[in-house]
Amino acid sequence: MLIVIALVVLVGLFFMGSYNKLVSLKNKVMESWSGIDVQLKRRYDLIPNIVNTVKGYAAHESGTLEKVIQARNQAMSAGNSGNIGDRIQAENALSGTLRSLFALSESYPDLKANTNFLSLQNTLSEIEESLANARRYYNALVRDNNTYVESFPSNLIANAFQFGKFEFFELESDAERATPEVKF
Secondary structure (H helix, E strand, O other): OHHHHHHHHHHHHHHHHHHHHHHHHHHHHHHHHHHHHHHHHHHHHHHHHHHHHHHHHOHHHHHHHHHHHHHHHHHHHHHHHOOHHHHHHHHHHHHHHHHHHHHHHOOOHHHHHOHHHHHHHHHHHHHHHHHHHHHHHHHHHHHHHHHHHHOOOHHHHHHHOOOOOOOOOOOOOHHHHOOOOOOO
8 A cells, every 4th residue: 555655646746746857848938939029129129220221222122121121020020929930031031131131232332332331230240140149049949958858758747738849939031041151
């Protein structure tokens, strides 16, 4: 009888510990996503200033500028949907259009020398670095969560209480993963 009670207590402790760890992992992932969200908000707020600065120098490049604004708006609306996967896809598209905007600046030496543009570019660079750090932290927590959710026997508890896996925040295209070609 004592062995049965001890076994029930051990199973109960395992159950409670696993459940609490799943809750903790989920909350850490969501907290780390909010860190990404803060950096994305900073980037959204900076983009109109960059576009307006570039407009003065590259008025006939309106197609590129419109794509940047459109990508920003799509990323912001994806953020309102609550779906992390949609948000990741929209953010990757925005990053691509920002790269094309800065590539455009290479054609305009006066723009490259503009102190306001340089300041905005440096601020965006800082934001992108903070965003990269936040993504690394988020992805590490997603990895830990997903491993625990898929591992036996914790997967039994995860499935019973509908704890799920999260999506990694990663680059979508092989072109973004490739090492850029540098020419002098």
